[in-house]
Amino acid sequence: MGPLISCDDQPVTSSPQPPTxxxxxxxxxxxxxxxxxxxxxxxxxxxxxxxxPVSKHLRKVIAAxxxxxxxxxxxxxxxxxxxxAPAHERSGVGFDRQTQQGAVVSLAQVDCKSVxxxxxxxxxxxxxxxxxxxxxxxxxxxxxxxxxxxxxxEKGRTFVEIVQPGAPRQLANGQEVVVAYAPDxxxxxxxxxxxxxxxxxxxxxxxxxxxxxxxxxxxxxxxxLIALVISFGVLTLFILPAILQGSNPLVVAIVGASAIxxxxxxxxxxxxxRTSVAVLGTLVxxxxxxxxxxxxxxxxxxxxxxxxxxxxxxxxxxxxxxxGLLLAGVIIGSLGxxxxxxxxxxxxxxxxxxxxxxxxxxxxxxxxxxxxxxxIASVVNTxxxxxxxxxxxxxxxxxxxxxxxxxxxxxxxxxxxxxRTLVGSIGLVASVPVTTALAAxxxxxxxxxxxxxxxxxxxxxxxxxxRRRKR
Numbered sequence: 001m002g003p004l005i006s007c008d009d010q011p012v013t014s015s016p017q018p019p020t021x022x023x024x025x026x027x028x029x030x031x032x033x034x035x036x037x038x039x040x041x042x043x044x045x046x047x048x049x050x051x052x053p054v055s056k057h058l059r060k061v062i063a064a065x066x067x068x069x070x071x072x073x074x075x076x077x078x079x080x081x082x083x084x085a086p087a088h089e090r091s092g093v094g095f096d097r098q099t100q101q102g103a104v105v106s107l108a109q110v111d112c113k114s115v116x117x118x119x120x121x122x123x124x125x126x127x128x129x130x131x132x133x134x135x136x137x138x139x140x141x142x143x144x145x146x147x148x149x150x151x152x153x154e155k156g157r158t159f160v161e162i163v164q165p166g167a168p169r170q171l172a173n174g175q176e177v178v179v180a181y182a183p184d185x186x187x188x189x190x191x192x193x194x195x196x197x198x199x200x201x202x203x204x205x206x207x208x209x210x211x212x213x214x215x216x217x218x219x220x221x222x223x224x225l226i227a228l229v230i231s232f233g234v235l236t237l238f239i240l241p242a243i244l245q246g247s248n249p250l251v252v253a254i255v256g257a258s259a260i261x262x263x264x265x266x267x268x269x270x271x272x273x274r275t276s277v278a279v280l281g282t283l284v285x286x287x288x289x290x291x292x293x294x295x296x297x298x299x300x301x302x303x304x305x306x307x308x309x310x311x312x313x314x315x316x317x318x319x320x321x322x323x324g325l326l327l328a329g330v331i332i333g334s335l336g337x338x339x340x341x342x343x344x345x346x347x348x349x350x351x352x353x354x355x356x357x358x359x360x361x362x363x364x365x366x367x368x369x370x371x372x373x374x375x376i377a378s379v380v381n382t383x384x385x386x387x388x389x390x391x392x393x394x395x396x397x398x399x400x401x402x403x404x405x406x407x408x409x410x411x412x413x414x415x416x417x418x419x420r421t422l423v424g425s426i427g428l429v430a431s432v433p434v435t436t437a438l439a440a441x442x443x444x445x446x447x448x449x450x451x452x453x454x455x456x457x458x459x460x461x462x463x464x465x466x467r468r469r470k471r
Contacts, residue, residue: 058445062276069283070262076255082241100152101197102179104145104171112142115162145171147193149179159191169196220268227264234260235332243328246319250290253328257286257335265339274346277442281342281435286331289427293330296419297323306413326416334424337379341428342435345372349439364440372432380425387421 143163149155163171171177176197182190213221239256243249261282269275297304304322305314314322348368353359359367388395391414398408408414 062273066276073258080242080247082245098181100179100181101150102147102177103150104173104175105148106146107173108144110142110144161193224268227267230263231260244317249321249324249328253331257332274350277439278342278346281431281438282338284434285338285427285431288430289334289423290331293327293423297327300415302416330420330423334427338431341431345435346439349443353443361440361444365436368436372436376429376432379428383421383425387417391417
């Protein structure tokens with residue numbers, strides 16, 4: 001069976017056969033519908049469907065919920081579509097600078113003192129860290145790099161960059177760099193190196209990732225990569241420009257996250273009832289995250305403007321609601337893990353129902369929730385460690401300052417991450433019982449389906465012959 005199969009609610013039926021007794025071993029396989037794994041001729045040609053089908057009535061109920069939701073998402077995209085990021089005058093600060101590509105064409109060792117690379121403070125005090133660093137740089141060996149501009153209207157122009165021995169970014173001959181251009185500065189100071197060019201290693205790493213996903217996931221992996229590209233497209237073409245244009249960040253995040261959720265889940269897992277249940281569970285959890293995030297961001301007086309980057313954004317676009325931007329980040333950041341949890345829980349319920357079709361909603365829920373509890377423990381720990389790892393330099397600064405945990409948690413910079421982590425984790429925890437309950441109700445209600453559909457969840461689905469046939 002190839003990974004493209006996604007027919008949870010579309011059973012593959014065999015050619016009509018007269019009813020047989022349970023003891024009859026008659027081959028019902030229809031060659032027109034048989035997959036490669038069915039060539040051995042065992043009974044029940046729809047044995048290899050990834051999940052038991054659901055009744056037509058339930059499909060209608062699910063469609064009645066999801067179609068209006070998908071329509072509302074499409075309308076939201078059309079109404080809020082920005083048509084591109086608004087233009088603004090470059091400030092020349094941080095990321096808001098004109099940049100070009102360049103390369104180091106020559107590199108020479110020079111005495112730092114001869115090029116006046118650094119000076120001791122006017123007080124002459126070398127006991128401070130700044131004074132000691134300046135004294136070391138005066139007596140050390142600096143690098144004099146000649147940089148050639150490789151792009152832009154002044155392609156071919158060269159300038160000199162002095163690299164001090166203690167600088168965190170060292171240059172090598174032939175290295176590609178990113179240079180900033182300041183048109184209003186004196187000619188000798190218009191260009192400066194601000195970063196190195198990492199395009200090749202980043203592209204190579206992305207290529208290795210894509211190949212690994214396709215090799216292991218095959219067509220499902222390919223569809224997952226396509227969904228990932230579309231998700232980034234929604235983020236860069238809709239969410240970010242719409243926020244910059246002045247639309248409400250929360251509304252934009254909800255519409256954008258919903259669009260990403262619908263595209264990613266249905267593209268990766270098929271247009272099935274099982275996927276639809278995962279979509280509903282994800283939607284309920286996102287709503288809970290939005291409500292809790294809005295409540296605690298306002299209650300904790302979190303402004304969303306805590307560092308140089310957010311300060312620059314607020315300076316360039318003062319009409320942006322920075323606290324709303326923070327809430328939008330919480331919602332979008334939680335979406336990826338939510339998808340994983342809801343899809344896993346729906347799959348668990350479906351597989352349990354196939355293994356024992358006599359289980360009712362209560363039995364399915366109890367069995368699947370035990371799986372969910374293990375998932376909750378690992379996912380919550382993952383989220384907390386991920387945020388702690390991202391904020392490790394900041395936490396190290398607080399440790400150096402001997403700050404207490406109470407004062408660290410009270411600072412706005414850390415409080416933002418705490419709210420982001422805990423609100424997202426609450427949504428993840430809630431998604432497990434919500435999605436499990438929805439999936440148990442849906443798959444159990446299918447017991448009233450016609451006998452032909454009910455037969456798909458019979459003993460032939462989990463018997464030893466089925467396992468041998470998969471090999």
